[in-house]
Amino acid sequence: MTPAISPVPADSETPVLFADDLVKTYEVGGGLFSKGGTVRAVTGVSLKLAPRKTVAVVGESGSGKSTLGRMLALIEPPSAGHLAIDGIDVTGVDGHRLKMLRRSVQMVFQNPYGSLNPRQTIRKTLEEPLLVNTDQTPEERRAAALAMLAHVGLRPEHADRYPHMFSGGQRQRIAIARALMLHPKIIVLDEPVSALDVSVRAQVLNLLADLQEEFGLAYVFVSHDLSVVRHIADEVLVMYLGRVVERAPKEAIFADPRHPYTRALLSATPVADPTRKRERIVLTGELPSPFAPPPGCVFNPRCPIAFDRCRVEKPEPRGSATHVAACHAVEAETM
């Protein structure tokens, strides 16, 4: 039997982001006549990210991928577990030190229409992080904002315009520029290109690749789009109902998916090749309610290969140091 592995494999490069067994629960409901409940949005997620690397978090809505992204970006405090950014443990840190840590992680959101203040010019938007976090002079801030605009492929005359004067792709460039203003080490990208058209999407993905090289950034790329993930990621975490069901380097996930959910997700993703024979693993039903996750493996009600053990016993993540899947069937296969 393969021994249970430690949650995060050791590797030579110092991680800029280290998460161990992160949990996020929310207390909900509890109205006048009903008892409240606890939703476990994220359960036991561990990851490690080196500079210039991209880890992709993949899953459907309700998988907890965005909650994980928000925890890593220090927007939501984890309910349990450890999170270290740049070697500094975030748990229990508050006040000034937390503010300093926040400079190292920035976030870019899905909807560039909603994430920019419509009443601020682009220059103001870009200067704001500097105004809040540094004691630079107005001239320095202005110069920094204009320089960053050029970095993301916009022109200096754009600086005094308002968000509504830009297209979706340009707004996403502005949101990326804003995230870069404090020269962070990590950027959490929550579905950054899913609201964009194909031709513009390619431009923004190229920009992200260029900026990663230039600034040595580490990306946490939250997405549901596997074709984009395949292009940009180094490592992939597949999440289902708050849990990581499979974690592997990109090549392994796409060439040798082990977890039945990963396989189903891959087979459901449309491929732009009409000659391809499709062998679709059809998942019946939908994501169960996170209030009452099914006993045993959370995926068992929709799993095409579930057997009795899956309905009672929770599978532990198992596999090699780099490729881990939480599934009884996989375990049986590799034993």
Added chain:
Amino acid sequence: MSLLEIENLTVEFETRSGHLFRAVDRVSLAVDEREIVSIVGESGSGKSVAMLAVMGLLPKTARVSADRLTFAGENLLGLSPSARRSLIGKDIAMIFQEPMSSLNPCFTVGFQIGEALATHLGLGRAARRARSIELLEQVGIPSPESRLDAFPHQLSGGMSQRVMIAMAISCSPKLLIADEPSTALDVTIQAQILDLLVRLRDEQDMALVLITHDMGVVAETAERVVVQYAGRQVEQATTIDLFRDPHHPYTAALLAALPERATGRRLPAIGGMVPGQWDRLAGCVFAPRCGFALPICSTEPPRRAGPELGRALCHTPLVAGRPVALDRSLDGVPA
């Protein structure tokens, strides 16, 4: 004779400044019975507006003109409102991108499905209920009896889209227009919905027009494809031909920009963006972004190539990735 015949459909909108904005520019399309045709394009390509014009769902500010717009031999342009009402929803039905906002939140699912049955088929209460249960079963909703009394907010996105489809097929339409039916849904649910639409096409002998921006969905579902750009139809071909050898530079660039077709770290993005209301050129609308553009492209509108070249709207359509001149007068391009 085809089921739906559109010849040179043009839709213009009166803008506030009194100008006319041409959203759809001389689009032609014929849909045969039992055929799946996809209209693909980015935002602003006029793909939805063209189909809304067929349905007669455009606002009063729209001016619709066409050389021919017939459904099963009947002229849709000169149709009286009451004659149109008896056709729309019965023989032609449409489903939309956002199932959650397409359903009326104030009425139960059963009531909303029953409306079409009462209006078009004149069914009584009991017959409506029986038929509604049958329809919900057909679109794969578990325990349909209990779902009849559900309100839209009690349904997930995938379920809402199934209800929309049940409403659309309730009168056994000859043509179903699906406007981005799976875009707002998760991939595994998207696969279920697309499979459902294809299955219904087979069972119900209806034709399907699938509006989408996703080349993967096109490749897996459609038999024939129409590519639109900035209101114009730039190419039309069978799905196999279009993906094997795209003839219009826009189609070729769109396919090349897909992350799954990329070979290197950088994607071959299309520079610039879709032209807006004021910056459409006299010549070819794609010329400013086209890698093969010649001086003539920005001054003279291109002619349409023959069906062997995918009816490409281009001065120099591509054959195996290389431009060929339609006119011998073009210098430097092999004829």
